[in-house]
Amino acid sequence: MKKAYFGLVFIAILFLSACSGAPESAEKETPSEAKAEKAVLTIHDMAGRTVTFDTLPKRIITLTNSDMNIVYALGGKVVGRQTQDASGVEPDEAKNATEVGNTHDLNLEKIAALAPDVIVASSEQNLKDVPALEAIGAKVILTGANSVDEIKTQTEVLGKLLSAEAKAKELNQMLTEKEEAIQTAQAGKSVRALMILGAPGSNYAALPTSLSGDTLRIAGGINVAENLKGVENFPQYAALNIEKIVAEDPEVIFLMIHGGDEKETEAAFRKEMEQNDAWNSTTAVKNGHVMVLPADLFGTNPGVRIDEALDYMTQKLNQVAK
Structure with missing residues (x-):
């Protein structure tokens, strides 16, 4: 009788252990799943990279004038920008931002001193620089455009970065209308x-x-x-x-x-x-x-x-x- 009783107790313990272990296994997250759940913003940049943010970025550095003027057109601003060259600085408001070199010659010391949340750089020229830029604690978004359509994509990417998707859509619609008007007139x-x-x-x-x-x-x-x-x-x-x-x-x-x-x-x-x-x-x-x-x-x-x-x-x- 005692043997039967202890056998039943043993079986019950095994059953309870199995039941209590199942939820723990099912709820366990992989590192990528945990990261995705924690991210408040995910950007797919123009170099095919996926960049996630745990907090919305506020301090932005742009290494090209094109990214800079798109940021301002979307209602944002930058703390750091490309060192002025023959193409000038547009808009004037951006002249107050710190110069940090250009895509060929980055000043990592100045970039680090600005404590940026995100650095927007060239997909063609700065892919090799991503590890160094990330090492200072910033995220890196790569953009670039070899066509008017790619400028629209660039605007969409930065619109998402700034939580300004509606404004990005508006700017792109205006550009599409400009294209169509010119092509009609030049037919x-x-x-x-x-x-x-x-x-x-x-x-x-x-x-x-x-x-x-x-x-x-x-x-x-x-x-x-x-x-x-x-x-x-x-x-x-x-x-x-x-x-x-x-x-x-x-x-x-x-x-x-x-x-x-x-x-x-x-x-x-x-x-x-x-x-x-x-x-x-x-x-x-x-x-x-x-x-x-x-x-x-x-x-x-x-x-x-x-x-x-x-x-x-x-x-x-x-x-x-x-």
Whole structure:
């Protein structure tokens, strides 16, 4: 009898242990599940990365002017920004933010001193810098745009970061309407154009896959460099092949200056053209249609000011088409 009693007690203990252990196992969270549950904000950036925030970010550093002006257009502000270059600072309010270098030359000491919650950087140039930036205790969001549509995506990403999705949608709708209006007005027009990105010691032809090339397309231009091959580390731009370019005979040549002294770069390029019979044989040079585009709208991503770039490009192409 005692043996039977103790057997029943043993079985009951096993049963209770099994029942009490089941919920503990079922409720146990994996580290990723716990992190996702704790996050108040999740951002999928333009480098394909997923970034989570435990608290909403307040102190923002932007390493490009495009990200900076989009942040302000969305109602936000930055504590740190790119060191001023030829493209200037837009809007004026951002001039009070601390300069922290640029995408090629970060000042990690200044960045750390600002104690940022998030650093918005270039997907093409700063991916390698993410570990160093995260090491100072900040989250990193990577953006970038090689087309007008990608500027819209950039605006959406920053809109979510700032909890300003409605404003981002409004800005993108306005940009879409601008595109459609220009394309309607420019229908049937075609101007053969060459866009050159000029920098100290080097010149490249902008391809249709570049942001400036996309701006040219929307405004009604035909890119004479379309069939050139992009360079390995700069695929949206191609080395200048004067023979092929002359064969396409551009009606206008646009020079976009990036970095260095603008006047010095322009003078060097014009001198090269004057001394080269091939350049002098093009319709663009014969008619004096060699134009320098403003640095704050071309050569680098102008952010929300892309609407101004589209208007400017349309105006210049129409001057040539007369």
